[in-house]
Amino acid sequence: MQKKCLSSLTLVFFFISFPLFSDSVALNVKTAIAITLDNTLDLQTQEAQLRLGNKRYKLELRQFFPQLTFNLRSNQRVAESSTDSYSKQLGISLSQPVFDGGRTWSRQILSGIQLRINEQELQVKKEEIQDQIWQLYYASAMIIEKIELQKKSFEMAEKQLEVIDLQFQQGTITGLSKLEAEIQVSDLDISIQKSQMEIKQKFFELSLALGYPMDTTYTFAEADFLEYTGIKKLPPLELLYDSLLASNLDLKKLKFQINQKREEINLLKYKYLPNIILEANYSISGNKFPLYSDQFTIGIKFSMDNIDSPVSYSYQEGQEGNIGTLLQTRSEFFSVTPLKTLSTKLSKDSLSIDINGLIRKENEMRQQLYFLLKNRLKSYLLLKEQLAMERKNLDLLKQKNLVLEIELEIGKIKQSDLLSSYIKAAKKEIELLTRIMELKKQEWVIEKDSGIPPDSLGRMGEQGRSPDQPLGSIL
Template sequence: MKKRLIISAILISLLISGISYAAEKRFLSKKQVIDLALRQNQKLDKLRQDIKIAQAKLGGAKSAFYPNIGLNSSYTRFKEKQRLTMSKNKNSFAVGLNLQQPIFLGGQLWSTYQQMQNNLKVAKLKLQEEKKKIKYQVLEQYYNILKVKKMIEVTKQQLKRIKQYLEVAKVNLEVGIATKTDVLQAKVNYNQAQQRLLQVKNRLQLAKLALQNSLGISSQVKLKFNKELNWQPVDIVDNPYQYALKNRIQFDILKLQAKNLKLNLQRVRNKDKYPNLNLMINYQARDKEFTVKDGSLQLTLNLQYNLFDGGKDEAKIKEMTKSIDKFRISQQQIEDQIRLQVKQTILNLKEARQRIKLNKLNLQKAKENLEHTKLKFKEGMITSLEMLGAETTLKQVKTDYYQAIYDYNLAQAKLNMVLGKEEINND
């Protein structure tokens, strides 16, 4: 019975450890990487709070259209009888109800309400804009991991071939068609290849840690990526800058900010142009008992008009006019920057595409050169150092090829961002 219990406990512990080990591995696609980044980002959480704040302020601006109603009540106990009124009662109750309703404020309330609406729209647009930036950042890290994985694969292949060259050098030394120097050089080449493999593996770990930090995933979790580093040619939209003007969120934010500046200016101008008109209603009742009967009702229309303020509003108008002019200059600068971004990104995309094609051709030539050099090395016609030269050339061409694919994918992601275009997931 005890043996059964021990065996059961061992099996359960193995099962639990297997489950926990499996839980430590996480397979992620490009879409999952983006979704995680958007779900667990503190910047986005702050911007969502900004939206809630803007919604609260909009509610406050809306409430200004409604009347303010107040109720007041008091009780007074006199120590002696009131001699002036000859009242025999020492108690005095008072009840009051007052209402204040803005009738016309020269558009002040309405312009404030519009500004709060615009501020809410800006807060929502900033959230969308930050999402696009985060998408690009994690895609850069994601593609970097795929690139480094490819470099590990390339380095392993090179290490395997260099080990073969070392064996060939040893055989050639025995038959007398190679020198001891060739063997020693081959050993050095093999050791250096091992070091490069360790370095590129370390780069992969660092790249994964950077992505885990962006995604908010524990460093104990082992990330796995089934997708290989590849590329798909994309067509560039017609009139890309016009497309960016229409779809780029930053332009919408600028338009709303410009509207708010104009609303501010209009509010100050209307302050001197139109009067303020408010309606006030006041009802008061006072008696020896608590009652609301037989009170007095008072209605007041209050009109205020600014005749002279020493030029304060005029100076404010000039200041705000200059601020609008300054904003227009900044707006034009931002538009020029975005135009430049679009041009640069399209050029980078085209350049990377051309480099992919050229390196693909170079890759074929480098492979042919390596095969030809191998035959010479086996026959003892060249040294280990010359053999390494052909091997290094192939590795460099492969590195350039995968770097070009990485650059193309990154340029494509950036082009989507600068155009305001949604990222298309092919996973």
């Protein structure tokens, strides 16, 4: 009896020192995920970088517009046998890209594809965080329900222990039987304290993720897990697979990478198309201000810089001088650099190899995702059957306890036998909670992999379509 009192005092003291159910924050899984995503610094940094990348992408359109340049030049010549000379020149230049074989636009497309890849990587990071919070949330909710079950079992066991203690005093049972009963009750007490420490750790992890004070406690919207039996009807495999193909982030990233490589090949194809730029220059010069000598030129440039032997040609016409002394000018320039590089063909072959490898990887991934999804559905049905059998086993144990209560009244069994059976049924209930957690987790994984909203798998199975898909689209 003294041990029983000490264990009860220990439990009461623990509840007082850790107010599990007082001043708690009400929480549901969607809110927990949303708050965590808002509070994750890595995500905020990635999102800021992505926004910056989008702005940079838009600003890159500037390269399609004219380029205006202002310049100021000053020259000084000092000679031993002649007069020193000084000159200053103020000028303005305008250049307009006319044609580059689509290279600039192709590079713009590549920048856009890279942005989409960065977006997919950000989404992958978000899904990882969502998965962590989901598991933490439901693990915490399950532990709280487990504690409630343990407390009920402990209270029941204490009452049984009081009867056993009375029987020992009356001499109807041995000291060994009494000691065995006390050990069983003590084990229940210890299991409650372990669960309390476990939920305290889970609350700490939740507070860390949510940005709440470390001593915050929580209550959860989800409850009564013991009554959960699983989804009645799963959606067809083909429907889930179609949704998976449309939403899988790894597949999307692969497609973007394939498009990126193809665009790089297009960029190589454009190498034999010339780059054409129109230029206009105006300057005014003299040896002092105000400047007085004008010069104006207009020209065109052709170049092919991306071939193995780059070629460049430019032509300009203009006039310079003062009124009455105008000079007409004309200039041409041609250059070629033979065999500057021989890697163009190799680059194209390398890109083709990369594309073929990515396509094979995409096809293999599709097959793997199909079989993985198929196995997840089979595993879910198997878990559901196991859950039903364990629930049936628990019901049989409870029926057995009713029979044992009758046998105890007629003296066929001892009080300690009934206590052992009660504790066995209580442990079976806790095992059932663990199995339900596995079932819920499998549902979450199927929903996440298939790209459908949380808690919509059952609704999708009943409707025979995705929750986000219009009814007419599958009829």
